[in-house]
Amino acid sequence: MTSPLNDASLDQLFLTARTYNAWLPKDVTDEQIRRIYDLAKFGPTAANSSPMRVVFVKSQDGKKRLEPYLSEGNREKTMQAPVTAIVATDFAFYEHLPKLFPHADARSWFAGNNALIESTANRNGSLQGAYLIMAARSLGLDCGPMSGFDQAGVDAEFFAGTQIKSNFLVNIGYGDAGTNLFARSPRLSFDEAAQIL
Amino acid sequence: MTSPLNDASLDQLFLTARTYNAWLPKDVTDEQIRRIYDLAKFGPTAANSSPMRVVFVKSQDGKKRLEPYLSEGNREKTMQAPVTAIVATDFAFYEHLPKLFPHADARSWFAGNNALIESTANRNGSLQGAYLIMAARSLGLDCGPMSGFDQAGVDAEFFAGTQIKSNFLVNIGYGDAGTNLFARSPRLSFDEAAQIL
Numbered sequence: 341m342t343s344p345l346n347d348a349s350l351d352q353l354f355l356t357a358r359t360y361n362a363w364l365p366k367d368v369t370d371e372q373i374r375r376i377y378d379l380a381k382f383g384p385t386a387a388n389s390s391p392m393r394v395v396f397v398k399s400q401d402g403k404k405r406l407e408p409y410l411s412e413g414n415r416e417k418t419m420q421a422p423v424t425a426i427v428a429t430d431f432a433f434y435e436h437l438p439k440l441f442p443h444a445d446a447r448s449w450f451a452g453n454n455a456l457i458e459s460t461a462n463r464n465g466s467l468q469g470a471y472l473i474m475a476a477r478s479l480g481l482d483c484g485p486m487s488g489f490d491q492a493g494v495d496a497e498f499f500a501g502t503q504i505k506s507n508f509l510v511n512i513g514y515g516d517a518g519t520n521l522f523a524r525s526p527r528l529s530f531d532e533a534a535q536i537l
Numbered sequence: 538m539t540s541p542l543n544d545a546s547l548d549q550l551f552l553t554a555r556t557y558n559a560w561l562p563k564d565v566t567d568e569q570i571r572r573i574y575d576l577a578k579f580g581p582t583a584a585n586s587s588p589m590r591v592v593f594v595k596s597q598d599g600k601k602r603l604e605p606y607l608s609e610g611n612r613e614k615t616m617q618a619p620v621t622a623i624v625a626t627d628f629a630f631y632e633h634l635p636k637l638f639p640h641a642d643a644r645s646w647f648a649g650n651n652a653l654i655e656s657t658a659n660r661n662g663s664l665q666g667a668y669l670i671m672a673a674r675s676l677g678l679d680c681g682p683m684s685g686f687d688q689a690g691v692d693a694e695f696f697a698g699t700q701i702k703s704n705f706l707v708n709i710g711y712g713d714a715g716t717n718l719f720a721r722s723p724r725l726s727f728d729e730a731a732q733i734l
């Protein structure tokens with residue numbers, strides 16, 4: 341049986357973690373990027389479907405390809421971030437199920453069932469996107485997730501000829517708490533959002 | 538600047554964490570349940586939209602109401618679990634934005650735009666569901682998330698008269714590693730699912 345993480349870890353993951361809008365001039369290494377994925381990949385998904393795909397945009401060339409599709413308010417901070425992850429979803433995820441779910445013919449549950457493909461891909465791709473944010477934080481990195489971008493433009497630029505579609509973006513680096521960090525907005529209390537039955 | 542969590546914590550959150558199918562006979566307290574939500578609520582969502590709603594089903598009466606809608610393979614383990622969270626999504630989430638996002642009239646971005654309401658609710662409700670799983674694990678609890686249930690039935694039973702719809706279920710407790718715990722299935726490697734650009 342395991343115990344709760346210590347308070348500093350709970351702070352780092354949840355309680356004092358923030359969405360950053362500016363970044364310290366400190367590199368994120370390729371090794372750190374690989375580590376983020378290699379933690380996040382172990383988060384649970386339905387039938388181990390694992391539909392998330394990620395492009396970690398780190399080079400100036402890559403950033404220039406992304407720039408035209410960013411909304412105005414997300415442009416500067418994204419161009420400045422050490423890495424921007426394009427969290428995307430592969431709607432052909434079920435082609436990998438013979439490897440990912442070897443106990444049963446799980447591919448046949450999905451093939452041809454577009455409603456199930458879509459709901460499974462969307463739900464589980466987003467779960468994995470959250471695992472990626474938590475994995476980055478658990479490695480001591482900060483995140484700035486964003487939905488404000490031209491999805492069709494990003495898909496044409498980065499995922500042409502595939503069934504992969506962008507889901508959201510996450511800037512990753514070491515957050516600059518002194519620049520454009522707003523006061524934390526309120527959350528819904530337990531009793532506003534939840535109940536014990 | 539923060540550091541990576543220690544190896545035991547990374548194991549607990551990701552590397553040795555598993556989806557459990559049987560549960561030790563040890564209670565999960567109401568205080569633990571509230572703590573899970575009070576960590577998870579701080580995970581980031583678009584415009585702080587926070588669309589997740591959760592019913593933590595703990596009583597025998599509550600479990601009996603849930604039972605008819607569980608798929609065959611999920612029934613026994615769910616009835617045995619100390620708590621089953623019905624992770625749900627409120628498609629009227631934007632009514633709370635005057636409180637949750639006080640800097641701007643964010644409610645007006647959504648009201649009447651059903652496509653944006655739906656994509657925002659689905660994406661961010663699932664992100665929050667993943668935060669809930671990671672929060673439970675960070676408190677030393679184990680999870681068993683499931684998609685196999687009758688969503689329309691659960692919605693009629695638990696969310697009638699609202700715009701809340703069930704998303705997925707999560708059994709929560711102390712996992713019994715000796716019963717029905719399968720070998721971990723393979724994951725996609727970094728190079729199969731990701732790239733650095």
